[in-house]
Amino acid sequence: MLNTDKFFTPLSIKSGELFDYLNEIVTHDKDLAWETHLGWDAIEVDSNWIQKDYALRSINKLQPIKQLGILKTPPDSFYQFHKDQYRRSTINMLVSEKDAHCFFIENRNDGYYSDCAELMYEPRTYYLFNNQAFHGVTNKSEPRYMFSLYFENEIEYSDLQIKLKSLIDYDPNIVKPINNYVGVSIPKF
Numbered sequence: 605m606l607n608t609d610k611f612f613t614p615l616s617i618k619s620g621e622l623f624d625y626l627n628e629i630v631t632h633d634k635d636l637a638w639e640t641h642l643g644w645d646a647i648e649v650d651s652n653w654i655q656k657d658y659a660l661r662s663i664n665k666l667q668p669i670k671q672l673g674i675l676k677t678p679p680d681s682f683y684q685f686h687k688d689q690y691r692r693s694t695i696n697m698l699v700s701e702k703d704a705h706c707f708f709i710e711n712r713n714d715g716y717y718s719d720c721a722e723l724m725y726e727p728r729t730y731y732l733f734n735n736q737a738f739h740g741v742t743n744k745s746e747p748r749y750m751f752s753l754y755f756e757n758e759i760e761y762s763d764l765q766i767k768l769k770s771l772i773d774y775d776p777n778i779v780k781p782i783n784n785y786v787g788v789s790i791p792k793f
């Protein structure tokens with residue numbers, strides 16, 4: 605079985621109100637001031653969420669965050685396989701999609717195959733994302749909205765895994781949980 609840790613790593617610590625907020629604002633897509641950013645339509649998300657969202661606040665303490673945003677992928681498209689020009693690593697969380705798929709590939713150097721893994725985004729879940737591994741996105745009938753961020757300083761994915769280990773392994777039962785959402789235990793903001 606392919607080890608997908610080299611491509612992406614889910615954080616155990618989940619998103620609370622931010623996830624609902626993001627889902628709400630993308631319902632107003634037409635009213636949002638989208639700007640083109642490396643081929644994506646993008647909007648900035650209020651940086652106050654870095655303190656309001658428990659997970660982001662925790663991430664920010666370990667690896668300071670510069671900027672939050674939503675990236676939009678148009679329907680009936682394939683964002684070609686690439687390594688990011690600038691970003692070494694990031695944190696992504698799916699806001700909404702229909703029939704969209706994010707794949708990572710790594711050449712096996714056998715003349716034929718690449719390793720291939722899909723990042724199957726779970727709701728309210730943040731993923732460490734290796735922007736320096738080849739990745740691409742297919743999208744079908746609806747726009748796909750992805751929450752993403754820039755760190756203050758770029759950091760290699762493997763170093764980010766080490767820095768955020770406590771959040772990858774985070775056990776909400778250690779902290780007395782308050783169940784704001786069915787099936788997800790998160791501490792109060």
Ligand SMILES: [Fe+2]
Pocket residue numbers: 686687688735739
């Ligand atoms: Fe990318």
